[in-house]
Amino acid sequence: MALLISPGGGRGDMIVSRLDEYRRRICRVLVAMASLCVVGLWVFETETQVITELDRIAYPLLLAAFVVSLFLMLALPRWHRMAEWIAYLSFTTYCLVGVAAFGHLAEQTRLYTIANTLQWMPMLYVASFILLQRRDAVIAAALVFLSMSIPIVVEFSASDSYLKDRVLGSLVINAYLVHLVILVSLSLFVMTSLAFEQARAKAKALETMASTDSLTGTMNRRGLEQILRHVAGGSSGEIGLILIDIDNFKPINDTYGHLAGDAVLQAVAKRLAGVVRDSDVVGRWGGDEFLIITRDAQLTDVIAMADRARQHVGTHVLAGMRVTLSAGVGVWDGQGPWADALQRIDRALYSAKAEGRNRTAEAATAPNPIPA
Known part of the structure; x- marks a missing residue:
């Protein structure tokens, strides 16, 4: 997967x-x-x-x-x-x-x-x-x-x-x-x-077509939500969640055009798929955000995976340009609404971007988002 x-x-x-x-x-x-x-x-x-x-x-x-x-x-x-x-x-x-x-x-x-x-x-x-x-x-x-x-x-x-x-x-x-x-x-x-x-x-x-993002070939948001609903309440271990955002993606689109932006999304998707286990799920959550779902993972393992993903992308030239990632990470025991778990991870991602981007933030220590 x-x-x-x-x-x-x-x-x-x-x-x-x-x-x-x-x-x-x-x-x-x-x-x-x-x-x-x-x-x-x-x-x-x-x-x-x-x-x-x-x-x-x-x-x-x-x-x-x-x-x-x-x-x-x-x-x-x-x-x-x-x-x-x-x-x-x-x-x-x-x-x-x-x-x-x-x-x-x-x-x-x-x-x-x-x-x-x-x-x-x-x-x-x-x-x-x-x-x-x-x-x-x-x-x-x-x-x-x-x-x-x-x-x-x-x-x-x-x-x-x-x-x-x-x-x-x-x-x-x-x-x-x-x-x-x-x-x-x-x-x-x-x-x-x-x-x-x-x-x-x-x-x-x-x-499969309905659950697949046509641009990147990864699972789309619909498919990811199905996975989250499936594991909710039935997980025997902690589920690691990594929400990733491409730093400064809008300027890439504005400067180089949407075709270049699409190429970056495709390249990032392939890089992310290369750093996770076969049992993990990588999908495009929306826009320039990707979600990784990993089973039976400790928080330290999830953080390490997020850092590997950032390094795997940041150390290579993708579509002719350098790209960095910010990541919010956390673990979920499968209890309670999955949307609440994702909200905590989203807050962690906001924290990572607010602290300067190109970094990983833990949901457990992430502050609430500052109102716009």
Whole structure:
């Protein structure tokens, strides 16, 4: 918050990175669970003698693919994405071959094998949405559904199709209808969530614009007041307040013009942002005044920060001229109206300017302002 406000930036990148790591963890958990499920089905179907000849070959191959994928994910993180695709494509291939082989199954195990395959296929749609971006996931899941449907459509057109059996035919039709509903539901949910995220992002961008000073890029008075209202009554520590005024700013405008004055304001804002902590807030309070809000700060720390800010500005040529600052400082416990706290800081600033400018005055010792 101490930096000048701008769209995007390091915080957004950090959030994206965390979300990607969370997605990777989900992938690892799913592949590990899939490996255990393959082992469980392999043992169960072998013991109950319902395993097909295809699965006697496919289960070891599928398990090997999952184990290799999981090993790559854990041991070689840079290959994580490739490992995800190995697991996804392996399972897709298994399901596609399994559907195509429905017509070649033994009579006594056909019903079980078809039902078993059809009930696991929706995991492909879920995996598509985990592996890919939203729109790509919708397309990939739809392609998987269509590719799995082709063997069934071809089988229905055959005169001697096993699907002529009412039970099997009804089972397959119902299963594919459920798959379609799942696919459409996932797609609608994801696209709706995308629309909500875009709306939230737009609202946040508008809120940021409304709270940002267009000239300096710092928070404006509206944004600063929101911060003060937020911490009022809820602070667990003292809040440091530094009100800064550019000395002799009016003569700069009168002598060099308003463009030069704007350049000075921009340069001062950047300098102030460079002396505070990441958790602090720098904003333009109005005109040539800036306000710094710092949390969990002792008065001595606040005074030191104000002095650093003055030195950081005063020792450099800004917009072709030397600029000095006056500062009023104090601490606030968050109790009582924030306007009263700012009034004390404003009195301290008045004291600093009255004593000759280019200095820092404490609110605790600042006299009341002399009436104009």
